[in-house]
Amino acid sequence: MMRVSERTAAGAGLAAAAYHVTKRFGRTVALDDVGIEIHDGQSHALVGRNGAGKSTLVSILTGLQAPDSGKVVFGGRPAPSLGDRDGWRRNVACVYQRSTIMPELSVAENLFVNRQGRTLISWSKLRRQATEILESFDVKVDVTTPASDLSVEQRQLVEIARALSGGARFIILDEPTAQLDGPAIGRLFEKMRTLQANGVTFLFISHHLQEIYEVCQEVTVYRDARHIITAPVSELGRAELIDAMTGEPGGLSVPGATDRDLVDPAGAVALDVRNLSGDSFTDVTFQVRAGEVIGLAGSASSGKHQVAETVYGLRRSTSGAIEAAGRKVKPGSVPAALRHGIGCVPRDRHHQGLVLDLTVAENAAMTVMNKLGPGGFVPPGRMTAVGARAIGSYDIVTSGPDQPVADLSGGNQQKVVMARALAGDPQVLVLINPTAGVDVKSKESLLGVVDRAARAGAAAIVVSDELDDLKVCDRVLVMFHGRVVAEFGRDWTEHDLVAAIEGVSER
Numbered sequence: 001m002m003r004v005s006e007r008t009a010a011g012a013g014l015a016a017a018a019y020h021v022t023k024r025f026g027r028t029v030a031l032d033d034v035g036i037e038i039h040d041g042q043s044h045a046l047v048g049r050n051g052a053g054k055s056t057l058v059s060i061l062t063g064l065q066a067p068d069s070g071k072v073v074f075g076g077r078p079a080p081s082l083g084d085r086d087g088w089r090r091n092v093a094c095v096y097q098r099s100t101i102m103p104e105l106s107v108a109e110n111l112f113v114n115r116q117g118r119t120l121i122s123w124s125k126l127r128r129q130a131t132e133i134l135e136s137f138d139v140k141v142d143v144t145t146p147a148s149d150l151s152v153e154q155r156q157l158v159e160i161a162r163a164l165s166g167g168a169r170f171i172i173l174d175e176p177t178a179q180l181d182g183p184a185i186g187r188l189f190e191k192m193r194t195l196q197a198n199g200v201t202f203l204f205i206s207h208h209l210q211e212i213y214e215v216c217q218e219v220t221v222y223r224d225a226r227h228i229i230t231a232p233v234s235e236l237g238r239a240e241l242i243d244a245m246t247g248e249p250g251g252l253s254v255p256g257a258t259d260r261d262l263v264d265p266a267g268a269v270a271l272d273v274r275n276l277s278g279d280s281f282t283d284v285t286f287q288v289r290a291g292e293v294i295g296l297a298g299s300a301s302s303g304k305h306q307v308a309e310t311v312y313g314l315r316r317s318t319s320g321a322i323e324a325a326g327r328k329v330k331p332g333s334v335p336a337a338l339r340h341g342i343g344c345v346p347r348d349r350h351h352q353g354l355v356l357d358l359t360v361a362e363n364a365a366m367t368v369m370n371k372l373g374p375g376g377f378v379p380p381g382r383m384t385a386v387g388a389r390a391i392g393s394y395d396i397v398t399s400g401p402d403q404p405v406a407d408l409s410g411g412n413q414q415k416v417v418m419a420r421a422l423a424g425d426p427q428v429l430v431l432i433n434p435t436a437g438v439d440v441k442s443k444e445s446l447l448g449v450v451d452r453a454a455r456a457g458a459a460a461i462v463v464s465d466e467l468d469d470l471k472v473c474d475r476v477l478v479m480f481h482g483r484v485v486a487e488f489g490r491d492w493t494e495h496d497l498v499a500a501i502e503g504v505s506e507r
């Protein structure tokens with residue numbers, strides 16, 4: 001199997017390459033003499049555990065950071081100097097999980113940001129050209145739409161079209177599927193295949209390994225800042241791939257609900273949601289007993305996120321009631337939900353989850369400050385101990401409890417959110433996409449935490465697009481257009497669940 005060498009030194013057939021790249025952040029070595037060669041017209045996967053160095057390589061391949069040593073090459077030519085942003089834009093674009101388009105501008109304006117030159121803008125011309133660009137890439141979006149109204153799927157397509165129209169033929173997709181539902185992922189892959197057939201090259205980053213087999217031809221694995229292997233996906237089986245990522249044989253074992261005792265149907269009701277209606281959902285009723293984990297599944301427009309966010313107080317219901325352990329919870333108040341023992345892992349960890357400037361320990365301890373010391377004054381030793389425990393239990397890659405969360409990789413930030421949600425031993429846990437951005441091995445440990453919380457008598461709601469996350473659930477409720485349309489026990493099959501999610505069966 002190939003190791004990255006400068007065997008194609010002239011760059012023939014390579015859309016992009018990096019050689020002997022090293023990058024340090026203080027004491028952390030993020031990349032240690034790594035390389036990658038990405039062939040023209042291919043989709044090349046870059047995989048690795050959280051903190052392996054993937055995003056750091058992306059920042060170097062896009063010219064946002066300079067490597068300490070090593071070089072980047074596009075189509076056989078050295079990369080532009082760091083200050084030459086237009087030069088980089090002509091060679092490479094990255095579609096990040098978080099949007100880089102400006103929400104207050106229209107789609108048309110976003111397409112031409114950085115490219116209007118010195119001439120006065122004619123709005124009708126701009127709109128016409130924007131429409132032509134989107135049509136030429138078969139993106140069906142009205143260019144006058146404010147960017148803030150776009151769905152994640154539309155936003156990504158606009159960003160891809162923007163990159164291609166700017167001349168780039170090499171596009172990095174950084175966890176593009178993390179916020180898409182099944183049908184949208186299918187459409188994205190279709191678009192990738194079409195563009196590939198027209199000579200566009202992709203570097204594809206994902207923690208969903210099945211996607212790599214579906215859409216990529218080659219895969220590169222990094223582990224602990226080092227290059228481990230590059231191989232055609234057809235030659236590297238899933239088990240070998242996971243071994244390369246983790247550095248140890250043995251594969252994965254995602255905890256399943258079937259390993260727990262059945263929930264006593266007459267057991268205490270930890271959460272009672274009755275006839276709840278609100279933004280995007282209507283008349284939702286369910287109960288969760290102590291020790292029970294229920295899943296909420298459904299497409300992006302099913303209302304499942306909104307229901308969960310109403311339960312933990314982020315949204316206000318329009319009618320209906322929520323009770324925790326028999327006591328009514330004041331609607332629309334996160335602090336009230338917390339007081340009733342409802343803890344959450346929010347959907348958007350950047351806006352609702354973390355204070356990036358604070359340390360791992362401070363973030364992990366945030367919901368339990370009043371328990372750690374009188375009047376919220378926490379002796380530093382106790383704070384550090386909470387941080388150290390979180391790092392151990394949640395497998396967080398960090399230089400220590402005192403590291404600011406901003407310096408952690410995305411997946412490791414997600415683990416801090418989870419640690420914080422559980423720090424107060426909540427009796428009802430609401431977890432929205434808890435394993436988003438988390439590597440396959442860490443998924444196993446995060447779901448293990450949910451399993452242990454249930455065994456210890458907590459109730460949990462897991463909202464997720466990932467079927468693996470739903471295996472830990474005793475029951476799965478499927479929502480469609482704002483209503484619960486199906487309920488499955490532990491014995492659900494993928495086929496039945498997917499059919500219900502897509503609204504082609506009712507049960």
Ligand SMILES: Nc1ncnc2c1ncn2[C@@H]1O[C@H](COP(=O)(O)OP(=O)(O)OP(=O)(O)O)[C@@H](O)[C@H]1O
Nearest residue numbers: 025030050051052053054055056407408409410411
């Ligand atoms: N600005 C920074 N300051 C300090 N350390 C950093 C900084 N950026 C990244 N790191 C560290 O570099 C290492 C590699 O991080 P990187 O974000 O590249 O990982 P990743 O493979 O993209 O992970 P994930 O799958 O979680 O997104 C991590 O240990 C991270 O904490």
